[in-house]
Amino acid sequence: MPRAICLGETMAMLTPGGRGSLETADSLHLGVGGAESNVALGLAAMGVSTEWVSRLGADGFGRRIRNELERHRVGTRGVQLDEARPTGLYVKVPGDADSGTGMLYYRSGSAASAMSPALLDDPEVAAVVADAGLIHLSGITAALSDSCRDLLLELLSRPRRSGQRISFDVNWRPALWKGRDSSVLQRLADLSDIVLMGKDEALLAFGTDDEGRLRELLPTPEVLIIKNESTSAIALERDGARQEVPALSVDVVEPVGAGDSFAAGYLSGVLSGLDQRLSLRRGHVAAACTLTVHGDRGPLPDDEDLDHILRCSDEEWASLRVTQGRFLVGQA
Template structure:
């Protein structure tokens, strides 16, 4: 195996954006104000990995503006390595505005639902290209990574971004896994050809797909059919949101784990958190079922937060839930106020402080 440079175990690459979150639920025209935050699929995953104790980096491009500085500072505060983030002097940082349901006003989306309004065309991230591979800071992180995490979002941003994704998938290195989350965004693919996706997806080692998005983008959400459609990845993980997740290896052997019961506050970022939990399970050497449970738990915490990221419970709580009998896992409920589970009410060792 080639010698590796020291550095983060995981590198996540893609666009991170500034987010404007409404002060209250309801349609945008009724919003009294907004507060700034940070979002983006790959950086959400990087932050969740870091919160789970996995050294992680994010590689991307931001504008030479206040939003770009906010994005970089926020990720650094989450203990994510941002040493290879490029600052574009000519293009702006991408932005999206979040609309959340739950008011009684006309045009409300409904409780637990949200809609993202993107302002990212021509953003700094859309200028990502294969030239990144020659950048010394990025090359250092990529050379040392044991995992490279990508999403289908990046491939939709521009022709240059698609070329970069293809170059990264073609650059196979001994000892480095590539995970790819479909993250289907129909609006981004408007005017572009999604027929490029199957070859990209089949080039991953770990392929993550939402059943609903796979049905829309690929024609099926059935786990066995998706496993057959993508024979190359070592593992295909199919997420049936709110119900169950199934992981299938190349032989077709499947492990399925039901989702936790969750009182959803806002759904954005849950898939990114699931990816982080599952990949953190790989880092820890967990078996297939515990990887899925760690993904479910991370996703549940994101679902109960108003922003893209949730706060993970204490390590002892995580360990107890990963080892919980099936009945106790099924009886567990996650809310914004905390986690209620039979396994947490029995006499046990101190469960520790929450993960920051």
């Protein structure tokens, strides 16, 4: 029985070899990437039994994605293969220190963009959805197509069994929403139990980054998690409680994937019964590990070290510096 499922598109990912540009690269590295599967992989790395639900093309890219997730102990029995539509593809475009890493997406007409409410009638999908304690979704899926939007609305509108929660990461992607009505994000978020967003995303998606106003716009969720870039993360609970945890000091190598790692860390804390403070710390630790590597995930501390980091004093937490996956005390 999965404790968590993550639903959304995963694509094949191409990255120029070395740090060269697309124009000069002699080779391209083939990997996989997708916000929701990144969260699934992060949860699995933290010992959470996790399934990923989606659609893939019946092609080599699709088989590679499924094999990669299974290799990292993420279940895929809720994945459908499409004989007519391809697996989506994106390309990482390395930039300089100022511009960062860019992306080129080739996902129009992909197998995942054809997800619809009918996906929930698949017996395998229905089984994992019914059994999961946590269902993780994101705004990316809603932007892929009208049928994907309807899938999320249907899933969020259905009665949940006792104890089951749905988390929703806003994951604002302006290119995907171009020409589409993004106002549905507010409805999707307000139908969820846990909502995650960057402060910058809140301003673009909801027109405000003010905490009080966001709570007025989204009164239903148990908690709103607002990530304030490298400064802090804030939990705004429905009963008015507020918890803010400073971010760790990190020697950043690449920012890609850090938000998904934060989500996986935070949600693993929630599933483990940790309070807001410790769950937010867990999110910061996971994000920091990813920020210090090239790629979508960084290795986590072992269980004993992680527990020590999570439960250290506020003074020790403030003095931590993360570099190359190592947590150094007194060097912030």
